[in-house]
Amino acid sequence: MVDIMGVSRKPFKVAGRNGYYYKIDGKRLTLSTRDFVEASRLLKIIRTAYLEGKVRRITGECSKNLGQFADEFEVWALDTQPSKTFKANRLALRKIIEIEGRNVRLDRLTLKTMDELKRKNRKLKPSSINNYLRHSKAVMNKAVEWGYLQANPFKGAKLLPQKKRVGFIEPKQITNFIKSIEDLGLRRFVVACLSTGRRRSELVELCWEDILWERKAYFIAKEKRSLCKTYPMSASFLTLLKSMKKGRGKIFTRWRHADTYTHKTKEALKAGGFGHLTLHDLRHSFSVAMLEGGGGMKALQKALGHSEFRVTADTYADVTDDGLRAAVNLVKLGPLDLFSDKK
Structure with a gap:
């Protein structure tokens, strides 16, 4: 069996297992079907996506960089999100870019980015920093939904404690x-x-x-x-x-x-x-x-x-x-x- 650009040419069977498989960058993965025609159709889609440099959830690798994603997200969000949400998400994205730059691959982002965000904005109120953290997570959730990432890299980021007594008129x-x-x-x-x-x-x-x-x-x-x-x-x-x-x-x-x-x-x-x-x-x-x-x-x-x-x-x-x-x-x-x- 010959691999072209890291992807199998044809679906193949594995001894002792049901259904068809393929390889991508040497990693064997199932096509979840026993029908050769359907397996061939699915593999064609995968090969096309691979050749176009699109992200595959299955490999856990991403060719999309932060700048490219930010551009795509802003175009999408402008027409679909409420203006207040859009502005907050866009600001969070720009904060991330200030820290990591536009050329970093999405799958290279880690919780350290959020730690840096806290450090660089430490003079702000905890509520403002927490707002950046929440919207950073929300933005990266969309990267997961679009298949660019397997998991949100900022999911475990902890919010800063906010203990503020409510002000009011008796x-x-x-x-x-x-x-x-x-x-x-x-x-x-x-x-x-x-x-x-x-x-x-x-x-x-x-x-x-x-x-x-x-x-x-x-x-x-x-x-x-x-x-x-x-x-x-x-x-x-x-x-x-x-x-x-x-x-x-x-x-x-x-x-x-x-x-x-x-x-x-x-x-x-x-x-x-x-x-x-x-x-x-x-x-x-x-x-x-x-x-x-x-x-x-x-x-x-x-x-x-x-x-x-x-x-x-x-x-x-x-x-x-x-x-x-x-x-x-x-x-x-x-x-x-x-x-x-x-x-």
């Missing part, structure tokens, strides 16, 4: 904070944040057409259809909407750019004595108020739109611990004498 302080905001448009936006727990991006894109008045609910649209969801409307949010002039298009039009809402909210927080907090902490304030009001963690998960319960539980673990500590101390047994016997 429920009893919320009313006074709202009253302190003089600008009506900003006050309405802040009330929307505190009464729904929605993210800034969700609120600034919310339209009057998304309000389901009869159901007392509202619809949050996402680029990924699976993440679109309808949420019940709280009494406070309903009151807010009724106070505004109903129209068409976006509800919050006080400022043109979303970043302006962030800056103006930060100014209001500073003026109200909460300068250490940010707009996103209004979402946390909603969550804490809900938990202290008796809402369960599962209900909070649904209200916030978290896809995983773990995210909700990890974020508000300290808050619930504090609440539990206060709750157990409500059980009072009165003056206790535990030092003397009573006969």
Whole structure:
């Protein structure tokens, strides 16, 4: 039997075994069929792929380099992924290229790349570095799906520990904070944040057409259809909407750019004595108020739109611990004498 370019010319049988086999670079592999015609057809495809330099999962080798893959991925992702996901994946790819260069073969990437990514970006917040790690893994999953790699080289990369106490406004302080905001448009936006727990991006894109008045609910649209969801409307949010002039298009039009809402909210927080907090902490304030009001963690998960319960539980673990500590101390047994016997 003659090998051409490292691949068998014809399928062959192996004594004591069923079905047809072939060799590629001296390695014997099965074609998983007992039919010679089918085996020949499969081998022709394999030979063509080999001659074109394409990756074969079966050999574990890859002729595709990181630069070539990055170019292919960006073209594919631009048309198929939500813009936010695409940008994060593209940034992760560029971080990898900064470390390894464009010419490194994909199958030469290892966990060391992720260690270097952590080291080179050590001045950033752990959350930012972890974001790079997550998207690096996601990108390489596509290399596996496309057959360029047998396994994700970054699969075992460990995220950096993130221990950050949630910042929030105490429920009893919320009313006074709202009253302190003089600008009506900003006050309405802040009330929307505190009464729904929605993210800034969700609120600034919310339209009057998304309000389901009869159901007392509202619809949050996402680029990924699976993440679109309808949420019940709280009494406070309903009151807010009724106070505004109903129209068409976006509800919050006080400022043109979303970043302006962030800056103006930060100014209001500073003026109200909460300068250490940010707009996103209004979402946390909603969550804490809900938990202290008796809402369960599962209900909070649904209200916030978290896809995983773990995210909700990890974020508000300290808050619930504090609440539990206060709750157990409500059980009072009165003056206790535990030092003397009573006969």
